[in-house]
Amino acid sequence: MFQDRLQSLLVPALQGAFQQLFGHAIEAKAIGFQQTRPEFEGDVTINVFPFLKLSGKGPEQTAQAIGEFLVKEVDVVERFNVVKGFLNIVIADSYWLGFLKEAGDRDILQLEPVSPSGAKDKVMVEYASPNTNKPLHLGHLRNIFLGYSVSRILKAAGHEVVKVQVINDRGIHICKSMLAWQKFGNGETPESSGLKGDKLVGKYYVEFDKAYKSEIDALVAAGKSKEEAEKEAPILLDAQEMLRKWEANDPEVRALWEKINGWVYAGFDATYARAGVDFDKNYYESQTYVLGKADVLEGLKKGVFYEKDGAVWVDNTAEGLDEKVLLRRDGTSVYMTQDIGTAIKRFEEYPGLSKLIYTVGNEQDYHFKVLFIILKKLGFVWADELFHLSYGMVDLPSGKMKSREGTVVDADDLIDEVVTEARKTGEQLSKLDGMGEAEKAALFEMIGLAALKYFLLKVDPKKRMLFDPAASIDLQGHTGPFIQYTYARIKSLLRKAGESAVVCAELSGQAGQLTTDKSSLLSEERTVIKLLHQFPAVLNEAATKLDPSSLANHAYEVVKAYNSFYQAIPVMKEEDEGKRAFRLALSAAVADTTKKAMWCLGIEVPERM
RNA sequence: GACCCCGUAGCUCAGCUGGAUAGAGCACCUGCCUUCUAAGCAGGCGGUCGUUGGUUCGAAUCCAACCGGGGUCGCCA
Secondary structure (H helix, E strand, O other), X not given: OOOOHHHHHHHHHHHHHHHHHHOOOOOHHHOOEEEOOOOOOOOEEEEOXXXXXXXOOOHHHHHHHHHHHHHHHOOOEEEEEEEOOEEEEEEOHHHHHHHHHHHHHOOOOOOOOOOOOOOOOEXXXXXXXXXXXXXXXXXXXXXXXXHHHHHHHHHHOOOEEEEEEEEEOOOHHHHHHHHHHHHHOOOOOXXXXXXXXXXXXXXXXXXXXXXXXXXXXXXXXXXXXXXXHHHHOHHHHHHHHHHHHHHOOOHHHHHHHHHHHHHHHHHHHHHHHHHOOOOOEEEEHHHHOOOOHHHXXXXXXXXXXXXXXXXXXXXXXXXXXXXXXXXXXXXXXXXXXXXXXXXXXXXXXXXXXXXXXXXXXHHHHHHHHHHHHHHHHOOOHHHHHEEEEEEOOEEEOOEOOOOOOOOOOEHHHHHHHHHHHHHHXXXXXXXXXXXXXXXXXXXXXXXXXXXXXXXXXXXXXXXXXXXXXXXXXXXXXXOHHHHHHHHHHHHHXXXXXXXXXXXXXHHHHHHHHHHOOOXXXXXXXXXXXXXXXXXXXXXXXXXXXXXXXXXXXXXXXXXXXXXXXXHHOXXXXXXXXXXXXXXXXXXXXXXXXXXXXXXXXXXXXXXXX
């Protein structure tokens, strides 16, 4: 956990303690804070084992001495106890109440920019790179939700963010769809068939594959070897011919290409809109695939690359990697080449850009390692600020997703399913009487998407994850809807109490009064406040590590603690006005924090559910 | 074969800059709605943290080897 404000308050005091008591300076980093375990009294625990050599005393005496020093010198340290080498510190209620009051006064979540310079960083996040020959699937969703959440987290941490996608709109894959549509489509369009554009084009990609396979079978039956047949099937040759025509700017092929891709974009846009994500800029491979060649030749001239067998190579063996071709013998580019050119172009287009994040699956770990090394070798200072946000593959209970075998989970279908499930549950509970149909539909959409997004985001992005369809539509337990539910419940409470702004103002008046009573905080209240207090540090950590999962898990801990509080402690029914106001303010702070955390995950929260 | 990632409860996952008796959710079992939304709360069951060594006052966490799973190593994208 990153240092929170309490810790940054205690560190100088601890350094002073070591200086005065034992005559030694200690580094801030050397002090390990931890949450005090629930079975002991205290809020923060410091482990003194590492300092025994400095103190020259036993663990108990060392901890005792430090504890006494802190109580004397630091206002917020109220008392302490020592268990073995652990110094458990009790922080005064006034500190916690002060924090909550401040949270009500300004925004609890307003953070300073995390860059060392203190300046706003401009960060580009690439978080989608679909091929245009088939619809989006579950794997794309993990990619998209992850990247979108990271962009939100960076914004919340004070950065300027440019969200981009790369559309792989050219190549043999799209020619296959185009060809199959031409041959078998009978002029079918999204309008004539009622099919979503990307679905329609995907259908013809499958049609191509079917035709291709039967041609192979026929050739093999006629005596060809399998390898020969795979290379010589007429429909494949036609597709390759189409690609050549595309590259030669053949007007007919280009017109067809524009039409087919147009359908796909309309389909993608519909899915993105429903998923609640958006982009500031689209890059099209048809425009970027020519980039990079000049840069590679430039590198060749400078001696960064070398020529062998007529091709241009880079040698990364010194970095523990291999040699890699950058320009083929015929002078044409490979994938790496255009990635080099595209990166350079992006930094030219966005002069203030300080960081570029690629949200791409971990099967491309090697590719990005090589790409970053090459750009560094070419002398770009920003090469150190490139980051591959690498995420693990999504598995199904039945195993890997394979488009060939039809085991892919379609993105639109999946969203339909979770929304349907949310509706089923929502209508069963019948809490929504008096709500209009349109409003209900929007709510179920919100809940279903929360279930799906949270399910994909709560897991460490690096890790391969198992997608269990039954678990993903679960609305109970450690889920997005559980968090939404807590939020809605608090909002209901606040509605009963009047506007939350009023509540916070009330707290401002009440906090002073409450602080005079040293034991006024109940343990349930204290637990919740402490979790809220951690939020800025958690957000900071998420922004630094580019990892939404820690934030997702923290949001869950907060609402879980709040639910325990809510169940055990009366709020509106509390007769003491001061206590009631305080508990309402605490509730409001939980709602605000939850909303912000969920915003960072790209998940909306409802006013009632 | 080389390199990279992963291995924690029946299942899915937290915890990993070393620290107290390893935590959640799901599933299963017990309670709690005449009181602020039960999509909830309280409790129970469930673990040789893949294995073996090493470093350390202390290892799920660091190091090494091995076992098991996945990925990548193309003049493909």
